[in-house]
Amino acid sequence: MTLPVIEVCEVSRRYDDGPPALREASLTVRPGEAVAVLGPSGSGKSTLLNLIAGLDRPDAGTVTVDGVRVDRLGETGAALFRRSRIGVVFQFFNLLDDLTVSDNVVLPARLAGTGRREADRRAAELLELLGIDRHARAYPGRLSGGERQRVAVARALVNRPALLLADEPTGALDTAAGEDVSRLLTTLNAEGQTVVVVTHDLALARSCTDRTVRIADGRVIEDVRSSRAVAPEAVR
Numbered sequence: 133m134t135l136p137v138i139e140v141c142e143v144s145r146r147y148d149d150g151p152p153a154l155r156e157a158s159l160t161v162r163p164g165e166a167v168a169v170l171g172p173s174g175s176g177k178s179t180l181l182n183l184i185a186g187l188d189r190p191d192a193g194t195v196t197v198d199g200v201r202v203d204r205l206g207e208t209g210a211a212l213f214r215r216s217r218i219g220v221v222f223q224f225f226n227l228l229d230d231l232t233v234s235d236n237v238v239l240p241a242r243l244a245g246t247g248r249r250e251a252d253r254r255a256a257e258l259l260e261l262l263g264i265d266r267h268a269r270a271y272p273g274r275l276s277g278g279e280r281q282r283v284a285v286a287r288a289l290v291n292r293p294a295l296l297l298a299d300e301p302t303g304a305l306d307t308a309a310g311e312d313v314s315r316l317l318t319t320l321n322a323e324g325q326t327v328v329v330v331t332h333d334l335a336l337a338r339s340c341t342d343r344t345v346r347i348a349d350g351r352v353i354e355d356v357r358s359s360r361a362v363a364p365e366a367v368r
Contacts, residue, residue: 135199136160137295137326138184143193144350145179153179155350156193161328163294166321168337169330171347180347181299181330185218186210198294215244219288223300225280227272227287234259234268237286244291251290258286262316278309285316289325296320298329302336314340 138161145154154176161167171177182188183195186202187210195203198217205213214220227236234255241251259265262282264275272280281301288296298317302310317340321327329341337344338358346354 134163136162136196137165137198138328139194139196140180140184141194141196143180143183143190143195145176145183145188145190152350154183154190157347157350157352158193159345159352159355161295161326163326164321164324165343166317166327166341167329167343167345168341169328169345169347170332170334170337172332175347176350177330177347178299179350181297181328184295184328185220185297186214215240216291217294219285219291219293219296221281221284221288221296221298221301223303225272225277225284225304227280227283229271229273232269232271233264233275233283236272236283237290240287241290246291254290255286258289259283262286276309277305278312281305281309281313282316285313285320289320294326296325296327298327298331300331300333301329302331302333310336311339 138159140157140159142156142158143154144152144156146152157180169177169180183190184197186205189203194201200213202210202213237255237258238251241254259268262285264279264282267275267279272283302313305313314336317327317329329336331337343357345352
């Protein structure tokens with residue numbers, strides 16, 4: 133049987149003297165799945181994402197991603213692991229405004245040790261796939277929100293990660309751009325990319341994933357598989 137891409141086992145995390153952000157939460161995601169983690173603000177979904185990405189460590193329990201115990205990695209080891217095995221797409225893009233679109237996408241590959249020629253080739257391939265190759269030499273500030281999020285997706289994919297994490301990927305976008313990003317995530321998953329979307333938006337979850345995990349008060353309270361409301365469309 134294929135090993136899970138994510139295996140979170142009875143993880144708990146508390147900050148300072150407050151209530152636990154996560155309470156014995158467990159989650160398994162297999163290769164090729166598209167999973168939405170839903171919950172209101174303060175439910176623990178962002179904490180779960182940070183633990184999976186190696187940005188935080190649990191107080192108890194284990195976090196394994198692509199066969200590696202992420203909870204055992206030090207800060208440097210976690211950064212290196214993220215760079216090569218996990219792509220993260222943020223709500224507010226986190227692009228570098230003083231770099232061109234192409235250079236934003238190339239940067240993680242160069243940091244991972246990929247040669248300039250190969251990094252440029254991979255970036256060009258992704259920008260064309262995502263329909264924004266005409267903006268390769270532009271700066272992010274000149275792009276629309278939807279276009280900037282596509283650049284962020286290209287950057288997240290440049291090192292061919294086992295896992296794509298999307299943290300509220302449509303939260304800073306208008307409705308039309310949000311639907312565009314939703315279709316993009318659907319298409320990427322249809323091509324085999326494992327995707328986990330952390331969101332409070334039920335419409336996004338229904339449109340681009342086929343499994344919904346709900347978190348409330350730090351606990352996983354529901355894990356449901358369902359058919360998507362929107363069929364995949366080709367990336368323009």
